[in-house]
Amino acid sequence: MKITVEQDKCVAAGQCAATAPDVFDVGVPPLERSREWGRDEDGVVVLLTDDPPAELADDARDAAAVCPALAIHIAQ
């Protein structure tokens, strides 16, 4: 499969990472306060692999289905 993500659409719900943690991660906001406002990557989807192994395929598809922003696309 080929996975693409649209970070601009991401609303940082985190469901992708919760559903398929080996395929998706979320950008980790720094625990100490950062003054770099406007860093849109906080909590936003990070694609770990665009072609996961077969045993992760179902989880990846699940993650795409639960993404509220429809920001994850899977092409077979």
Next chain:
Amino acid sequence: MSDALTGAATGSPAEVPEWPMPRAEGCPFDPPPALRELTAEKPLARVRIWDGSTPWIVTGHAEQRSLLGDPRVSVDERLPGFPHWYEGMAAAVDYRPRSVFNSDAPEHTGFRRIMTRPFTFKRVEALRPTIQKITDDLIDTMLAGPKPADLVEALALPLPTLMISELLGVPYKDHDFFQENAARGIAHNVSAEESMRTFGALNEYLVRLVERKAAEPADDALSDIAAFVTSGDISVSEAAMMGTGLLIAGHETSANMIGLAVVALLEHPDQLALLRDTDDPKVVAGAVEELLRYLGIIHGGQRRIAKEDIEIGGEVIRDGDGIIVELFSANRDAHVFPDPDALDLRRENARHHNAFGFGIHQCVGQQLARVELQVVYGTLFRRIPTLRLAEPLDRIQFKHDRLAYGVYSLPVTWK
């Protein structure tokens, strides 16, 4: 325009049923039978609400996701014909600042990005030990007190309220004021006007707190938000509205899930045993998803309005028609969830529920809610295996007429 009905299925104006509709006597956990009948043929139908208007109510899972992700569907409550929850909400529309709750993309996007940081998946995981400690302390206090105890007052309500105050950065000395007003805002015998006044008072408090946090930032969500006031991106009023919104959206909902789940689990002892006897966090997490699906506490219907004609579910929603997205019904959609009315804590696809909504407005606090529920459900019955209701089920007061379902109080006892 919204009064003009289309299609034979919707019948004449006199036959459009009223919304909200009651649940069946003795079936406190299932959707209103009249709603199921109304949407048996098609996943949406017309209903009549408090102001006489006739918006569409949508119950199908797929249709809800389609509409909630559709840019032709708006949350802008200023638009004429918007199906407000009740008269008070309609009357105060001009007094509410712009926020995530009432703006569409792209205006919404900026507001949302300001609010999501403290609630991301990993930030919330880091709060798990704090949530555990608060839960343990509240249970200790309840166990040391008289029987029966009110589980809502002892645990279900204080836990999420304390978590939201922590997260926002409400000073410890103000926690009591915060909690008392938060509880009063949602109390049983309180009118809609009194409720709005109470939340107004909390909003005033948050305006002052935002100003303090802008001047002296600390490591909390209100300071994060206040920095956007300092930078000129949002006003103090908008920042306070974010804080109030997080409080309103985040304390009664979680409290309702905790109270209601206790009742549901006690009514399903085989499921309760599964939860109580497990050591596996994955089983607890799965149980939380199924309880979110099964209890579907957001049952009043999320409100939207169409900005263009939309063809869906065999009907045409016209530009300007009100739309009510009744999330609970989607959680019991048999097309997605076989045997949908059964509580099955091991249900494989429970995570596909619409309990937190869908689309760009999906609940900001959902990961916090999940961790709170995982901790509470994973702790309560292990600590108190003999927990039981101190009143029969038919004496329990359910929040039938509130936007979020739950119980007002829950008398419990134990050995």
